[in-house]
Amino acid sequence: MGRRVGFFGLLAVAVFWGVAGCTSVRAAGDDPVVVNTSFEDFERGDFSELGAEWGKVLAERGDVQIDTHHKSGSQCLRLMGGEGRSVVFAFDEPALVYEIAFWAERWTSRAPFMFRVDVKGTGGWEEIFNGDKEVRVGRAFLSHVVIRPDSKISAVRFRSNAPSDTGVLIDDLMITRPVKMSVQSVKADQIIVPVCHRNERNPLMRVNVTTSGNLEPASLEKMVFDLEGTTQVSDIDELKVFYSGSDAGFGAGEQFGIAMVPYGKRVTFRGQQRLAHGDNYFWLSCELDEDADLMHKVDAVCERVEISGSAEMIKPAGEKDDIRKRIGVALRDAGDDGVRAYRIPGLATTNEGTLIAVYDIRRHGMGDLPGNIDVGMSRSTDGGQTWEPMKVIMDMGEPHGQNGVGDPAVLVDDVTGTIWVSALWSKGNNGWHGSGPGLSPDETGQFVLAKSEDDGKTWSEPINITRQIKKPEWRLLLQGPGKGITMRDGTLVFPAQFRDKNGMPHSTIIYSKDRGETWDIGTGAKSNTTEAQVVELNDGSLMLNMRDNRGGSRSVYVTDDLGKTWEAHPTSRKALIEPVCMASIIRFASVKDGDERNILLFSNPDRRSGRKDITIKASLDEGMTWKEENELLIHEPYCAGYSCMTKIDDEHVGILYEGGGTALMVFEKIHIDEILAE
Numbered sequence: 300m301g302r303r304v305g306f307f308g309l310l311a312v313a314v315f316w317g318v319a320g321c322t323s324v325r326a327a328g329d330d331p332v333v334v335n336t337s338f339e340d341f342e343r344g345d346f347s348e349l350g351a352e353w354g355k356v357l358a359e360r361g362d363v364q365i366d367t368h369h370k371s372g373s374q375c376l377r378l379m380g381g382e383g384r385s386v387v388f389a390f391d392e393p394a395l396v397y398e399i400a401f402w403a404e405r406w407t408s409r410a411p412f413m414f415r416v417d418v419k420g421t422g423g424w425e426e427i428f429n430g431d432k433e434v435r436v437g438r439a440f441l442s443h444v445v446i447r448p449d450s451k452i453s454a455v456r457f458r459s460n461a462p463s464d465t466g467v468l469i470d471d472l473m474i475t476r477p478v479k480m481s482v483q484s485v486k487a488d489q490i491i492v493p494v495c496h497r498n499e500r501n502p503l504m505r506v507n508v509t510t511s512g513n514l515e516p517a518s519l520e521k522m523v524f525d526l527e528g529t530t531q532v533s534d535i536d537e538l539k540v541f542y543s544g545s546d547a548g549f550g551a552g553e554q555f556g557i558a559m560v561p562y563g564k565r566v567t568f569r570g571q572q573r574l575a576h577g578d579n580y581f582w583l584s585c586e587l588d589e590d591a592d593l594m595h596k597v598d599a600v601c602e603r604v605e606i607s608g609s610a611e612m613i614k615p616a617g618e619k620d621d622i623r624k625r626i627g628v629a630l631r632d633a634g635d636d637g638v639r640a641y642r643i644p645g646l647a648t649t650n651e652g653t654l655i656a657v658y659d660i661r662r663h664g665m666g667d668l669p670g671n672i673d674v675g676m677s678r679s680t681d682g683g684q685t686w687e688p689m690k691v692i693m694d695m696g697e698p699h700g701q702n703g704v705g706d707p708a709v710l711v712d713d714v715t716g717t718i719w720v721s722a723l724w725s726k727g728n729n730g731w732h733g734s735g736p737g738l739s740p741d742e743t744g745q746f747v748l749a750k751s752e753d754d755g756k757t758w759s760e761p762i763n764i765t766r767q768i769k770k771p772e773w774r775l776l777l778q779g780p781g782k783g784i785t786m787r788d789g790t791l792v793f794p795a796q797f798r799d800k801n802g803m804p805h806s807t808i809i810y811s812k813d814r815g816e817t818w819d820i821g822t823g824a825k826s827n828t829t830e831a832q833v834v835e836l837n838d839g840s841l842m843l844n845m846r847d848n849r850g851g852s853r854s855v856y857v858t859d860d861l862g863k864t865w866e867a868h869p870t871s872r873k874a875l876i877e878p879v880c881m882a883s884i885i886r887f888a889s890v891k892d893g894d895e896r897n898i899l900l901f902s903n904p905d906r907r908s909g910r911k912d913i914t915i916k917a918s919l920d921e922g923m924t925w926k927e928e929n930e931l932l933i934h935e936p937y938c939a940g941y942s943c944m945t946k947i948d949d950e951h952v953g954i955l956y957e958g959g960g961t962a963l964m965v966f967e968k969i970h971i972d973e974i975l976a977e
Contacts (some may be wrong), residue, residue, distance in 0.1 A: 331478035331512050331576060333394045334455075337471050338556040339372045341365045345379075358386040368442040368471035370402040371547065378457060380406070380465040385458045388474070393453040397513055397578070400545075402440040403430065406465035413460040416444075418452040440470055443865035449477070471545065475576055478512035480809040482574075487601040490549070492961050493627030494597050496587055500539075503550040503599045503624065504583040508512065508606070508656065513576045520571060521605035522556070526585055528598025528623045534591035540568045543580045549960065555581060565602070574606075587626065593684055593968045596623040625933070628686065629654060630677055630955065636689060640665045641675070641963045643780050643881075644955040645709040646943040650716040654679040654945065656757050656955050657720055658964055659705040660691065668730035668744075672703035674722050678755045682947050683968045693722050693749050701727050704747065704761070708793055710783030713815055719749040720759075721778035721793050724761070734775040738766050738801065744775050746795075750815065758802030763795040766808050768820040773800040776820075778809075779830060781883055781943045786835050787891075790861070791815055794831040794843065797823065804853075806831040806845040808862045820935055821862015828854050830881040834899060836921050837891045842868065842883045844875070844901070851907045852876050855922070874925050875916075878906045881941040887917075887952060887971065894949075897921055900974070902954060904941045905932070910940030913956055917974050928976035933967060934958055 334353050341349050343354075345364040349356040362384045367376035378384045396418070405412065416428035428446045435441040455474065455634040459467045460670035486507045493499035508519060522540060523886045524530055558569030572581075583599055631641040640661040647655050660675040674693035679686045696704040703725050724745040725734070734744040746768060747761040777798040783793035791811040798804050805823025812819075824831075828845040836842055840859040847854040853875040855868040875882075882903035888894035899922050905914035917929040938959030947953045953969050958965035 305396070306349055326675075329478055329481075329511070331397075332388065332472035332473070332476040333396060333474060333476060334904050337369075337372045338365055338374045338376050341374070342664070343367065344886075345376065347871045354390040354571060356386060356388055361795070362386060363891070365552065366468065370437070375468050375470035375744065376472075377577050378459045378461075378467040378469070380461045382460045383458075384460070384466070385456055386402070387415055387454050387456045387890065389454040390452075393451050395451045395476055396448055396474055396477050397445045399448065401444055401472040402470045403442045403444055404438070404440045405434045405435045405436045405461075405467040407462060408436045409465070411460050411462070413458070415458045416446060417456040417458065417715060418448050418954070419445075419454040419456070420450055420452050424456065425470055440468065442549045443546075470917075473577065475513055477514050479514045480510050480516050480574065480576070482517060482606055483509045483511050484748045485604055489622055491622050491932055492958070493625045493933070493967055494585055494587060495514070495627045495629040495965060496589070496591065497585050497629040497632070498962065500541075500549075500584045501586065502582055503585055503597065504601060504605065505547075505549070506549075506583070506601050507582045508574060508579040508581070508604070510574050510576055510579065516573050516575070517607040518573050519555070519579070519581070519604060519606050520569065521584075521712075522568045522581065522654035523602045523604070524566045524568075525600045525602050526566065526598065528596070528930065529564065529590040530595035530597070531592075533944065534566055534588055534595050534597060534626065535585050536588040537586045538566055540570070541582045541584060543582060544575065545578050545580070547578065547580055549582050549584075552582065567581050572951050576899060580744050591626050591911070593626050593682075595626055596969065597626065598623040608973060625967055627965050628683065629958075629961050630966045631658060631675070631685060631689070631964035632962040638662050640942070642939060642957060643706050644941055644943045644957065644964060645707050645720070645780060645782050646945045646953060647709045647718070647782050647956040648713045648945045648953070649711050649718060649754050650713065651754050652680075652682075652788050652948070653754050654947070654953060655709055655711075655718055656686075656964070656966070657692070657707040657709045658955075659707070660689075661705075662699070668703045668705050668723060668725040669698040669701060669728050669733065670703045672705040674704055674720065674749070676755065682951065683953050683966050690758075691745070692720060693761055695726070696760065697726050703730075706777060707782040708779035708781050708783055710791060710793060711785065712791060712814060713785040714789050716752070716754070717815065718755055719783070719791070719815060720749045720758075721783070722749075723748055723777040724763075729775075731775065734798075736772050736774060738769060738771055743769070744764040744777060746776050746778065749816070764818050769797070772800040774800065774802055779832060781830070781832050781881065782885075782945070784833055784835060784886075786841075787839070792841065794832055794833045795820065796829045803827060804829045804848070806843055806857075808833055808841065808843065811862050812830065819861070820857065822865070824856040824862070824865040825854050825867075832882065832884045834884050834886050837889055839896065842884070842922055844881060844882060846877065846881055847872070848879060849881050853882065853903075868922070870922060873936050874907065875901060875903070878904050878910050880904055880910055883942050883954070885944045885946060885952075898971070898975075900944055900952060901925065902944055902956070904938075905930075910938045913940065913942060913972050915944070915952070915954065915969070926976075929974060931969065931974045933969070934961065934965070936960060944969065
């Protein structure tokens with residue numbers, strides 16, 4: 300789904316100036332649109348009649364509703380499950396209709412299923428489309444239906460039969476008259492995402508050719524791109540252009556052209572793509588050379604396009620933003636090692652400089668515990684440039700579907716070099732919702748550890764510490780997730796969370812003063828907080844940065860007695876916004892440790908709602924302020940949004956995050972100077 304949602308930072312807005320034979324400013328009488336709706340202007344819920352500027356939408360009460368699913372925007376039309384459902388789009392005046400186009404999604408593959416489209420002409424209703432086999436199951440809106448009745452009609456009707464709890468989703472409905480095509484504009488923009496090793500497709504740039512009309516359609520025949528901002532052109536193994544039609548998101552599309560990167564930085568693509576009325580999206584995509592350096596960048600500018608034999612330069616409006624793309628690694632993605640999904644990143648640097656990444660191996664899909672979930676580990680000995688094959692480091696055995704273990708956090712003991720990973724074991728239905736009071740695996744979720752004493756090469760069997768730290772009346776106790784820390788005095792600390800006897804969650808910490816032999820637990824820092832991360836401040840206190848279910852911003856509390864007591868930090872619920880999501884906070888530098896300055900780093904989706912815009916922020920005053928000039932946006936589109944950072948060396952930070960359409964687990968290595976303004 301992430302590959303089909305596009306939210307883009309502005310690179311350039313260009314107008315196609317005076318292309319002979321295909322560019323014009325259309326007069327009002329040339330408007331081909333009869334109906335154009337994404338259902339955004341209608342109130343959510345069921346209805347029997349809706350008014351629009353072109354006519355009415357009519358249905359029997361209970362047949363349809365305005366729904367929160369969507370192809371674009373935030374709403375769509377849903378024909379409800381059941382037999383004989385229908386909705387009519389009635390025009391104020393009959394119109395000569397050339398084309399009916401829309402996106403559709405079948406809710407389930409279960410029978411029965413029927414979907415038809417009818418038009419009403421002078422002779423009454425006539426069926427013009429049978430979508431029983433054409434409309435596909437799967438998110439989001441995989442079926443683009445185009446019908447050309449080319450007749451005078453007064454209404455269009457959709458009819459369906461589907462299982463009672465399902466239905467058919469419709470979005471982006473466009474009904475047009477026959478009008479000669481003209482090109483209205485050409486726009487080029489970029490999305491802030493990395494280009495990744497292991498991805499065959501990486502979006503560099505999107506070009507949108509907007510047309511009006513459908514008769515005598517124009518074709519795009521040539522595109523010219525300049526790679527001037529690319530650090531080293533040899534980092535690119537192959538460039539391709541894909542056409543995604545009216546779909547603004549980067550995903551599956553038709554290949555327009557392919558070009559091997561030349562010795563110079565200008566690349567030309569030739570093809571023949573017929574344009575449709577409205578938006579026509581073309582994507583420049585690259586595949587990286589296997590040796591492309593993570594500290595290099597890739598960039599592209601669209602210099603010109605040629606439509607139906609005539610060419611003009613694209614004229615960007617204003618200055619081009621510096622959003623050259625960083626090079627990352629698609630560490631884990633759907634299908635890797637036969638696994639459907641990966642989630643919940645943890646990342647740490649060992650005493651030997653090795654990077655240890657941990658995550659959920661969700662074998663049957665994106666769902667949380669309980670389920671067939673194990674803890675996976677990836678290891679890099681060269682700062683993240685390359686990674687060893689995945690290892691399963693926690694698997695609680697048969698039956699796999701009732702013995703899942705997940706939500707990991709990783710901690711490196713700076714004194715001994717031992718690596719600890721904590722996770723939640725759910726025997727049966729003992730995940731977040733099913734776990735109850737008690738201490739045994741049959742009663743409640745279990746807090747388990749695994750450790751490595753050889754820099755992550757081999758791992759111990761799980762160590763169950765539930766009885767050491769969980770109160771019997773609590774419904775659940777689990778770790779961060781993300782990562783833990785070693786304090787300056789050698790104390791090992793994992794962030795944790797518990798649900799009390801009433802089910803209310805509280806963030807807290809667990810800690811060990813004897814190198815992990817025994818563990819203790821703090822009190823709840825604040826009610827209705829969950830996933831947290833911890834950092835030691837220069838005064839020796841611990842700062843707990845918490846996901847707050849109240850929404851909108853992070854809760855931040857501090858303790859100077861290992862969680863026996865807590866105080867609200869002055870920035871709590873003020874300084875750091877969030878959309879209710881896991882986040883990461885780490886110590887990057889401290890004058891107390893011999894560095895020249897104090898630096899804390901924080902990462903999360905930088906929004907009050909909606910998990911997008913993953914951003915790294917820096918504080919130079921121990922978390923008292925997080926100034927806007929000291930932040931870096933690394934991933935714009937919507938995604939699952941969890942992230943975890945680690946200090947790689949004195950100049951670089953590593954971040955592992957859930958990248959949605961980019962990859963389920965994305966790793967980036969970033970120079971600290973990219974985050975700091977000075």
